[in-house]
Amino acid sequence: MGSFNKSLWAWLVxxxxxxxxxxxxxxxxxxxxxxxxxxxxxTGGSGGAGGxxxxxxxxxxxxxxxxxxDASILKGAPTTKNxxxxxxxIDGGASESACALxxxxxxxxxxxxxxxxxxxxxxxxxxxxxxxxYKLKQRWTExxxxxxxxxSTHLWGIPGAKSGTDRDPVPLASVNDASGQWQFTIPTSxxxxxxxxxxxxxxxxxxxxxxxxxxxFRSSESPNVAxxxxxxxxxx
Numbered sequence: 244m245g246s247f248n249k250s251l252w253a254w255l256v257x258x259x260x261x262x263x264x265x266x267x268x269x270x271x272x273x274x275x276x277x278x279x280x281x282x283x284x285x286t287g288g289s290g291g292a293g294g295x296x297x298x299x300x301x302x303x304x305x306x307x308x309x310x311x312x313d314a315s316i317l318k319g320a321p322t323t324k325n326x327x328x329x330x331x332x333i334d335g336g337a338s339e340s341a342c343a344l345x346x347x348x349x350x351x352x353x354x355x356x357x358x359x360x361x362x363x364x365x366x367x368x369x370x371x372x373x374x375x376x377y378k379l380k381q382r383w384t385e386x387x388x389x390x391x392x393x394x395s396t397h398l399w400g401i402p403g404a405k406s407g408t409d410r411d412p413v414p415l416a417s418v419n420d421a422s423g424q425w426q427f428t429i430p431t432s433x434x435x436x437x438x439x440x441x442x443x444x445x446x447x448x449x450x451x452x453x454x455x456x457x458x459x460f461r462s463s464e465s466p467n468v469a470x471x472x473x474x475x476x477x478x479x
Contacts, residue, residue, distance in 0.1 A: 295479045297358055302346040303473040304463035310347025311463040312385035312446070313472055315340055318403060322392075326385035329465045330367055331472075333374055333449050334457025340390075341403060342460065343383055345446025346474045353438050355478040360429040362447075365470035368459035369423060373452045375414035378433055379404065379445040410448050417452070425460075434476060 304311035314326040318339040331342035344362070362376075381404070383393035391402050393409070400406025418427040429447070437444035451457050461470035 297477050297479045298355075299475060299477045300350055301473055301475045302348070302350075303468070303471045305468045305471065310349065311345070311472060311474075313342060313344045313462050314383075314385050314388050315342050316388060316390045316403060318390050321390035321402060324387055324389055326388065327464055329462055331449075331460045331462045332457060333372075333451045333460070335372070335451035335453050338457065339403065339451070340457065341451075342449045343379060343388055343404075343446060344449065344472055345379075345383075345444060347441065348434070348437055348444060348476070349441065351438060351476060351478055355438065357431040357435045357438075357476065357478050359475075359477040360431060360434045361475045362427055362429065363473040363475065364425045365461040365465075365472075366423050366425055366458060367461055368457075370456045370458045371419065372456065372458055373417055373419040374425075374458065375450045375452050376416040376418070376427055376429070377410040377414050377448045377450065379410050379448050381409055382442065382445055404448055415447070425458075 302308060302311060312326070313331050314324070315328060315330075315332045317323060317325065317332070319337075331344075332340045333342050334340045381393040381397070381399065384395070387395040390399075392398050393404065400408040404410050415429055415433060416427040418425050420426075460472065461467065463471045465471060
């Protein structure tokens with residue numbers, strides 16, 4: 244009977260261990276909220292396939308975000324400051340003008356990986372003009388930027404921010420749409436380069452490439468918050 248009791252005890256111990264090890268490694272029960280996050284790609288947390296779920300943030304001037312700046316620069320009024328205007332004008336030919344845009348990205352972690360970046364603009368005066376979008380290279384200020392200067396004291400390399408020291412020579416995007424809302428995508432590498440240091444983010448310049456009727460957008464000073472220029476960034 245002594246030998247039988249020892250054998251019975253051994254089987255009882257093995258039986259209690261097997262459910263834990265099963266046929267492989269033991270894993271904790273998965274919480275239902277984690278499953279929802281993974282399947283929907285919600286913010287925070289770990290995603291499937293060894294990655295992290297994506298976060299999408301929208302930057303547009305309003306009550307909870309005040310990091311947007313924009314202003315028109317006008318060839319016909321080269322010293323006029325337009326940062327407080329409710330519209331932003333882009334035109335070619337004799338009435339040449341351009342629009343500078345920038346959004347603070349302080350809410351995005353410096354180590355994030357940018358997956359997509361898209362700008363949405365609300366048009367108040369539509370046109371079939373084609374706009375080119377350039378990356379600016381000078382630290383312009385909304386209150387003082389003009390056709391001649393990018394801040395209160397410094398001149399653009401060429402008026403209208405046309406030199407290689409003012410903006411990249413190759414446009415990031417082109418857009419042509421007669422509808423009331425224009426959208427274009429910024430290369431992820433551009434936004435990625437802005438993250439480590441806010442001073443690296445000099446924003447964008449929108450330029451009319453033709454001699455036709457220009458385009459007018461609602462600026463961040465427009466009374467209708469829903470029409471403000473918007474940057475949408477997805478990252479992980």
